[in-house]
Amino acid sequence: MPTPVILDCDPGYDDVFAIWLAAANDAVDLRAITTVAGNGTVDHTALNARVACTVAGVRGVPIARGAESPLAQELAPADWIHGANALGGVDLPDVAMSLDDRDAVALIADVLRDSAESVTIAATGPLTNIAHVVQRHPDLLSRIERIVWMGGSTGRGNVSPFGEFNASTDPEALALVLDSGIPFTMVGLNITHQALITREVRSRIRAIGTETARFGAELLERFCSTYDAFGDMPDGPLHDPLTVAMIIDPEVATTVRARVDVELHGDHTRGATAVDLLELAHRRPKNATIALELDVDRYWRLIESAVAALR
Ligand code: BDR
Ligand code: CA
Numbered sequence: 001m002p003t004p005v006i007l008d009c010d011p012g013y014d015d016v017f018a019i020w021l022a023a024a025n026d027a028v029d030l031r032a033i034t035t036v037a038g039n040g041t042v043d044h045t046a047l048n049a050r051v052a053c054t055v056a057g058v059r060g061v062p063i064a065r066g067a068e069s070p071l072a073q074e075l076a077p078a079d080w081i082h083g084a085n086a087l088g089g090v091d092l093p094d095v096a097m098s099l100d101d102r103d104a105v106a107l108i109a110d111v112l113r114d115s116a117e118s119v120t121i122a123a124t125g126p127l128t129n130i131a132h133v134v135q136r137h138p139d140l141l142s143r144i145e146r147i148v149w150m151g152g153s154t155g156r157g158n159v160s161p162f163g164e165f166n167a168s169t170d171p172e173a174l175a176l177v178l179d180s181g182i183p184f185t186m187v188g189l190n191i192t193h194q195a196l197i198t199r200e201v202r203s204r205i206r207a208i209g210t211e212t213a214r215f216g217a218e219l220l221e222r223f224c225s226t227y228d229a230f231g232d233m234p235d236g237p238l239h240d241p242l243t244v245a246m247i248i249d250p251e252v253a254t255t256v257r258a259r260v261d262v263e264l265h266g267d268h269t270r271g272a273t274a275v276d277l278l279e280l281a282h283r284r285p286k287n288a289t290i291a292l293e294l295d296v297d298r299y300w301r302l303i304e305s306a307v308a309a310l311r
Helices: 013-024 042-056 104-114 128-136 138-143 165-169 171-179 199-207 211-231 241-248 296-309
Strands: 003-009 028-035 063-065 119-123 144-150 184-187 253-258 260-262 273-275 288-294
Touching (some): 013 211, 013 241, 063 104, 128 138, 171 260
Parallel strands (some): 028 063, 184 288
């Protein structure tokens, strides 16, 4: 039976592929797409989620707009990577569907309440919306099977020496979600940096030849060129769809149980994820599953089949 999934995202070039993988793969029953401020303002990310669905012919999945700003700090969008509208430099179609009347938190709550089975949340942006669900709907948290989140790192960061973008954009939200006790999987930079969008990957996706593939290839070219300019990585990493890939196929990555905490106070480390892989904090219970090693070919096969299955 397909896994019921809510995808909470901030598209963003790589989030678009997470939407496509969740919509196209038969192992996922995509119940809702919710959007949060992150790579861009929430107006942009809510629009871009609809762009992703319009291009790929995904219909009938409710899409909601969520939090405008992180819990305790100003939003600082990743415009140097994703452009001013979070899908910079790409021609965007007019969108084919309107936003759901409910906001993200209300939509997530309704899906959790109405589902016969517990629901998995794939989260590919700052955890602000999910933190609001934790605060406002404690009665529904047992309906969440687990959260698989792209963010954090077992090592270095990408917006500060130890801070990854999604963690650093809303550290308080991450802390709240970790404290909630909802089963939590962290898909951090340590593994997503193994998912490099090589020239071969780009040409294989373009060669699929469909409208989705052409649009996707454009996104990947833009993503790689901004990663080259700002991250010195000409083959940028396709972070976000790995959350969905791990729900579809656990064999795509190895994992380990560990303690993870997020730094809320450090002058140089706010937003850093402290992942205790060496089990040094013996008294602190393990609270997360940490993705470690990627099966690169398996991952790209999933992405390419999803793109090929769409319009
Ligand atoms: C994460 O930050 C965003 O820019 C990407 O979409 C991804 O979710 C990587 O640090
Ligand atoms: Ca993202």
